[in-house]
Amino acid sequence: MSEIDSRTDEELDRRDSAPGEERITEHELAGGLSGYLLGFGLAILLTIASFLAAQTGLIYQPAVISALVVLAIAQMGVHLVFFLHLTTGPDNTNNVLALAFGVLIVALVVIGSVWIMAHLSLNMAAMSAHQAGMMP
Amino acid sequence: MSDITAGSARRDPYRLSRTGGHGHGPLSATGHGQGGPASKFVTVAYGFWIFLLSDIIMFSAFFAAFAVLSKATASGPTGKELFELTRVAAQTGLLLTSSFTGGLATLATHRRSMAATQFWLLVTGLLGVAFLFLEVQEFAAMASEQAGPSRSAFLSAFFALVGCHGTHVGLGLLWLGTMMAQLWVKGFRPEMLRRLHCFGLFWHALDIIWVAIFTLVYLLGASP
Numbered sequence: 138m139s140e141i142d143s144r145t146d147e148e149l150d151r152r153d154s155a156p157g158e159e160r161i162t163e164h165e166l167a168g169g170l171s172g173y174l175l176g177f178g179l180a181i182l183l184t185i186a187s188f189l190a191a192q193t194g195l196i197y198q199p200a201v202i203s204a205l206v207v208l209a210i211a212q213m214g215v216h217l218v219f220f221l222h223l224t225t226g227p228d229n230t231n232n233v234l235a236l237a238f239g240v241l242i243v244a245l246v247v248i249g250s251v252w253i254m255a256h257l258s259l260n261m262a263a264m265s266a267h268q269a270g271m272m273p
Numbered sequence: 274m275s276d277i278t279a280g281s282a283r284r285d286p287y288r289l290s291r292t293g294g295h296g297h298g299p300l301s302a303t304g305h306g307q308g309g310p311a312s313k314f315v316t317v318a319y320g321f322w323i324f325l326l327s328d329i330i331m332f333s334a335f336f337a338a339f340a341v342l343s344k345a346t347a348s349g350p351t352g353k354e355l356f357e358l359t360r361v362a363a364q365t366g367l368l369l370t371s372s373f374t375g376g377l378a379t380l381a382t383h384r385r386s387m388a389a390t391q392f393w394l395l396v397t398g399l400l401g402v403a404f405l406f407l408e409v410q411e412f413a414a415m416a417s418e419q420a421g422p423s424r425s426a427f428l429s430a431f432f433a434l435v436g437c438h439g440t441h442v443g444l445g446l447l448w449l450g451t452m453m454a455q456l457w458v459k460g461f462r463p464e465m466l467r468r469l470h471c472f473g474l475f476w477h478a479l480d481i482i483w484v485a486i487f488t489l490v491y492l493l494g495a496s497p
Contacts, residue, residue, distance in 0.1 A: 155318030191492035209488040239326035243333040250337035
């Protein structure tokens with residue numbers, strides 16, 4: 138019938154990339170085998186850094202949690218760029234926007250829960266010894 | 274890439290302008306807006322992307338529950354006493370490597386190499402099985418030390434969160450096995466390429482969730 142119908146699915150749609158579709162060309166950093174190798178290497182380095190930060194005294198103890206969160210976010214970024222081929226190109230706008238919405242909801246759920254529950258336990262009246270004895 | 278030479282493509286390489294491509298290339302207007310509907314490959318993968326994001330939002334509820342309950346040990350064992358970080362490091366290495374070999378399978382699929390695709394899918398699956406084995410071993414060890422999910426709120430949240438990820442890995446392995454058989458029988462048909470692509474997305478997303486688990490649950494839980 139029309140040209141659209143005769144196209145096979147393997148042909149690239151030139152306006153939108155499917156999520157995870159490798160549209161990056163060979164000479165770019167995140168493309169092909171070298172991209173996967175680079176991503177794998179970076180992910181391994183970040184994992185080792187996480188374990189070192191948590192297990193050794195290299196980092197001032199109260200700052201360990203921030204270091205771990207930063208390293209985890211960096212590693213998720215490496216996965217998104219090198220394995221899921223997320224780019225800032227216009228052909229990826231839909232995918233990035235969907236991801237941004239997901240990240241917003243995740244942040245609301247996690248930060249909101251922790252915030253509310255922390256305040257709840259702070260504002261809870263202390264139990265008397267009698268009440269504590271009634272606890273199951 | 275032959276239409277790179279078309280005049281419109283040179284001025285507008287990403288085809289941002291829906292009207293720039295009149296008469297050039299296979300994507301001139303055929304209804305549903307100027308450029309025509311997206312290909313089935315794009316719509317299927319995008320739908321699966323939305324599913325994955327919903328799945329991650331579901332995981333975020335488990336993460337929130339764990340974060341809130343992580344100190345509620347009811348004078349039972351704490352994470353510091355229970356977690357073995359050598360096992361967690363091994364699990365992380367296995368899952369990370371399986372994500373990488375999954376990427377190699379994708380590259381082999383691009384080359385339409387059946388032997389290489391099946392080989393790397395098999396390696397991915399075996400690494401996933403090894404990961405799951407270590408996790409089941411850990412759960413069994415904890416249950417035998419009177420640290421099962423019913424011991425404290427902390428352990429309930431732990432088993433729910435990590436078990437949910439393990440269930441996803443297990444279901445992914447079933448999916449992988451089914452797909453290897455289908456690929457063997459059907460070859461690189463368009464629907465198989467779509468399914469392989471969705472599986473790749475799923476497997477990489479599981480790896481991203483595991484990054485959050487090993488950081489927030491194990492490393493923070495075991496840190497002094």
